[in-house]
Amino acid sequence: MVYNKETGSEPRIYGCTRTASALLSHCICIGFTVFIALLSRPGTSWFSWHPFFMTLAFSFFMTEAILLFSPHGSPLKRFSHKTKGRVHGILQGLCASCAVLGLAAIYYNKHLNGKAHFTSWHGVLGLLTVCVVGLQSLAAVPLIYHSLAKGWSLAKLKRYHAATGMVTYLLGSASLLLGLSSAWFTGSVGEYTWYLSALCSALNALVIMSQVSSAYTAKKRLMS
Template sequence: MANPSESEPGIYNFGKVASGILTHVFCVVFTLFVTVLSKPGTSLFSWHPFLMTLAFSFFMTEAVLLFSPHCSPIRKLSHKTKGRIHWILQCFCASCATLGLASIIYNKHLNGKPHFTSWHGLVGLGTVCVVGVQCLAALPLIYHSLAKGWSLAQLKRYHAASGIVTYLLGSASLLLGTCTLWFTSTVGGHTWYLAALCPAFSSLVIMNQVSNTYMAKKRLVS
């Protein structure tokens, strides 16, 4: 069966390839930018922005882009292999996010500051919890014997839908992080807009990729 992307107009296909490559670049550049800005290891707090950005900007984005028909770095591998690598990257994401959350909680505890008093903190906490649940819920996709009474197609649809929500929460957490006092006191002007553009652009590309993939499958089935 022909790949649906092969029937797309050339300019449209080129746009998807370009946006996918740009997403790879954005997630790496944004992660490196925050790493330089936070200087991980210089303080307990420094681990929070570094680990959260590594989790939501790099690992989570690259995990989803593995399935892109236009810009996947492992597009020639089987879907099963991609699925396992995707799950491993998401586990790295969950691990980094958990450590990043733990570092800010302990840092606030040491400094006697209240916890989760901002939208950034609340959305970040929710995202870490959802990422953990998403990783556990993906196990039946890898070991289908765990999914009793569910078809593989149903599991994939639910996983994709919840995955979009999870990714949007992660992007929202990053965007809210660029609005914190720590970030805005160092980054301003055009640099701030470019930094905020990275998670915003990536979320649009990821939503488009996932929705188009399952819309294409629905058209082929019907």
């Protein structure tokens, strides 16, 4: 399809597609989190807090934190970039807190049952992801207090933060997908529900990847 400067047909279609994708991602992260909450019934056991907190962290808080900067589907679209940044920081803080609580819950549950820790790919990747989330949160401090990063421009810090943030999100998505293959989840849902859950996680990851890559492609075009 050739871009028409007079009608702007391609940008309009492009914008509608992006808006639909962002809205779908909002619905997925809310719906999937509620579904896991109902399935795990947090509070019924120590283990029940693990899938609840981890899904809340990576499927809801982190997804919404990144979607705040979406030009097509941000719930704070009319607010300033500074305000979005503050809300982003709050959501990321909640994400990190929930991730630590989820890790603590599964660690204590295994301790009570005398089971070995971090023996599966899901456990190892989950631990790695929580550590990376903590490092990503600490690395974001110079974005707020720029004087801490002498010799680094704010634009460069933002680029690195966005790139590492996308990697962190993909780690979280991969950890969630491995969690869907656990004995608990596969034993709690049917085959079609499993595939639908996996599709939800994959779609969210694709939307976030597309948003971040498109943002920096647009910036390169403006600079060229």
